[in-house]
Amino acid sequence: MSTEALTAVPPTGRRRTGFSLLVLGLVAAIVVATLLSVGIGAVPVGVAECWGIIVNRLIPGTVEQTWTAAQEQIVWTYRLPRALLALLVGAGLAVVGAVLQAVVRNPLADPFLLGVSSGASFGAVVVLIAGPTVLGGLSLPTAAFLGALLALALVYALAQRSGRLTPARLVLAGVALAYLFQALYSFVLQQAQSGRAAQQVLFWLMGSLGGARWENLPLPAAVMIIGLGLLLVQHRGLNALTAGEETALSLGIPVHLFRAQLFVITSLLVGVMVAATGAIAFVGLIVPHVARMLVGADHRRMLPVTALLGAVFLQLVDLAARTISAPQELALSIVTAVLGVPFFLWLLRRRA
Amino acid sequence: MKLTVSGVRVALDGRPIVQGADLEVGERELVGLIGPNGCGKSTLLRSVYRALRPTAGLIAVDGDELTRLPSREAARRVAVVPQETPDDLDFTVSEVVHMGRTPHKRALDRTTRDDDRICADALARTGMAHAADRRYAVLSGGEKQRVLIARALAQRSGLLLLDEPTSHLDIRHQLEVLHLVRELDVSTLAVLHDLNQAAAYCDRLYVMSAGRIVAGGPPGEVLTAELIEEVFGVRAAPVRMNGSLGFVFDRLP
Numbered sequence: 001m002s003t004e005a006l007t008a009v010p011p012t013g014r015r016r017t018g019f020s021l022l023v024l025g026l027v028a029a030i031v032v033a034t035l036l037s038v039g040i041g042a043v044p045v046g047v048a049e050c051w052g053i054i055v056n057r058l059i060p061g062t063v064e065q066t067w068t069a070a071q072e073q074i075v076w077t078y079r080l081p082r083a084l085l086a087l088l089v090g091a092g093l094a095v096v097g098a099v100l101q102a103v104v105r106n107p108l109a110d111p112f113l114l115g116v117s118s119g120a121s122f123g124a125v126v127v128l129i130a131g132p133t134v135l136g137g138l139s140l141p142t143a144a145f146l147g148a149l150l151a152l153a154l155v156y157a158l159a160q161r162s163g164r165l166t167p168a169r170l171v172l173a174g175v176a177l178a179y180l181f182q183a184l185y186s187f188v189l190q191q192a193q194s195g196r197a198a199q200q201v202l203f204w205l206m207g208s209l210g211g212a213r214w215e216n217l218p219l220p221a222a223v224m225i226i227g228l229g230l231l232l233v234q235h236r237g238l239n240a241l242t243a244g245e246e247t248a249l250s251l252g253i254p255v256h257l258f259r260a261q262l263f264v265i266t267s268l269l270v271g272v273m274v275a276a277t278g279a280i281a282f283v284g285l286i287v288p289h290v291a292r293m294l295v296g297a298d299h300r301r302m303l304p305v306t307a308l309l310g311a312v313f314l315q316l317v318d319l320a321a322r323t324i325s326a327p328q329e330l331a332l333s334i335v336t337a338v339l340g341v342p343f344f345l346w347l348l349r350r351r352a
Numbered sequence: 353m354k355l356t357v358s359g360v361r362v363a364l365d366g367r368p369i370v371q372g373a374d375l376e377v378g379e380r381e382l383v384g385l386i387g388p389n390g391c392g393k394s395t396l397l398r399s400v401y402r403a404l405r406p407t408a409g410l411i412a413v414d415g416d417e418l419t420r421l422p423s424r425e426a427a428r429r430v431a432v433v434p435q436e437t438p439d440d441l442d443f444t445v446s447e448v449v450h451m452g453r454t455p456h457k458r459a460l461d462r463t464t465r466d467d468d469r470i471c472a473d474a475l476a477r478t479g480m481a482h483a484a485d486r487r488y489a490v491l492s493g494g495e496k497q498r499v500l501i502a503r504a505l506a507q508r509s510g511l512l513l514l515d516e517p518t519s520h521l522d523i524r525h526q527l528e529v530l531h532l533v534r535e536l537d538v539s540t541l542a543v544l545h546d547l548n549q550a551a552a553y554c555d556r557l558y559v560m561s562a563g564r565i566v567a568g569g570p571p572g573e574v575l576t577a578e579l580i581e582e583v584f585g586v587r588a589a590p591v592r593m594n595g596s597l598g599f600v601f602d603r604l605p
Contacts, residue, residue, distance in 0.1 A: 233459040233460055234459065236451070236453075236454045236457055237454070239443070239447070239451055239454075240451055240454055242438075242441065242443075243437060243438065243441060243443075243448070243451060244434065244436055244437055244438060245403075246398070246401075246403055246432070246434040246435075246436060247432075247434055247437060247451075249401065249402060249403050249423075250401045250403075250427060250430070250431065250432035250434060250513075251427050251451060251452070251454040251455055251507070252423045252424035252425075252426065252427025252428070252454060252455035253423065253454065254423045292442060296442060296443060296444060296447070297441065297442035297443050297447075298443060298444075298447045300463075
């Protein structure tokens, strides 16, 4: 061993500082985007006032009140839970996309590839169209979640052979079931008596954060934080998996068990997210690729950056969806597609 | 570190591929496993690193049966350079080598200075220290192979398995990689394709044919024109270059 090598290799300081700066920048971007999102709307509230309202609510009496009670009501009761849900779901969709891209070793993988979101949408459509009485008084999120679980169980059953999941079978089973569930909910939609209900369903299917309230935030928040935490600590296993199944095995990763665990965690996350916000497309596909271009494929850096980027991205998308053709709200998938796809294509071409 | 394989049988989809293999790799030995395509040598190697489960027999490292060890523990004993590694991995060289530390880490463990030192050492031993910050994808085939060997070294296992480490390399890189492996001074079992290279670099050779090991010993004793004709189905004429053994081959008449 030469001393030259020891000084040449270890912690590449430049990159570590770059990474810390990037993370700090993204956190700052999240704060700014959230304040903007909370302030902009039919009743505008200044950034300073938004900050004051939030801080004052958390630690009462610390900020002098320069806002009206109505403003406080709007910011605290409606806009803040919505903004927090946007951050959570944005981070969740992006991380799940990144993990699935490693699990099925396919750069096109995203949370919707494996049929789970179609299953969730099917459950939601049944409740929305037929009324809550059909499934014994299930709420929409519960029905969506059960749909996601049903799809998850079916994909898992179809994709496994003697306890082993292979990426190819996982993708095939997922895509096939996605088509099946899409056909099922399209059929239910077509049979719908009321055009209004059908329209409501279509809007929900394409993603909306409009339903966010403090009282329905804890469950998605808890599931997302635990789920994301579990995924974020798997960076070594995910790296190994990216380098190939045999490599992962030789590095001591029990590949089949690991893959099954990741599949279950990501599916549960998708189920909870679809139940809370409907199906928001493109975030899970695009954000991980952007993160990889910024910090490389090492999941130790890539996953946190993916989560932060996803959070900022969805916050801005929701802001755009609310303001572009106000007072009408656009479905989030329209905005993610219009913003995301050209950007993505530009990145791909630039890289090639 | 010593590897003992005895009476191992492996089946793929119910078809017997390895039908009773016995071999040993001693402390710091470089042992070659050779044989024609489909003879079961890669299958046998894969069962040593637990990608396949033998239907019978025993695989032990220093007396501990590998199949009974937890995966992480097994990976700390045996490191592998597998045949298939994606060419376009979007990692830096240093990140690829750090993967070798995986079996030493629990979920919440951080990468320590020790890990950095071990990885730097592994890169230095394979002559790739200068490339630590380069992207793996842009390296040449020979450089990639060196990086993968460095990753295996960073695992700090006592036994190294190589599955055709020189395939896809040009002749200069083939010889460089083999030379490097011999200089490593680690117990190594390598599946090799080229008989002359196997003869030149290995301490001992095992010859596999139709799922069985049919010969084993020092290259000069094992590789005879008769055995090569019988196992590989070609005519072989021995030649000597700088005192080392080699063969020229021709089709059987």
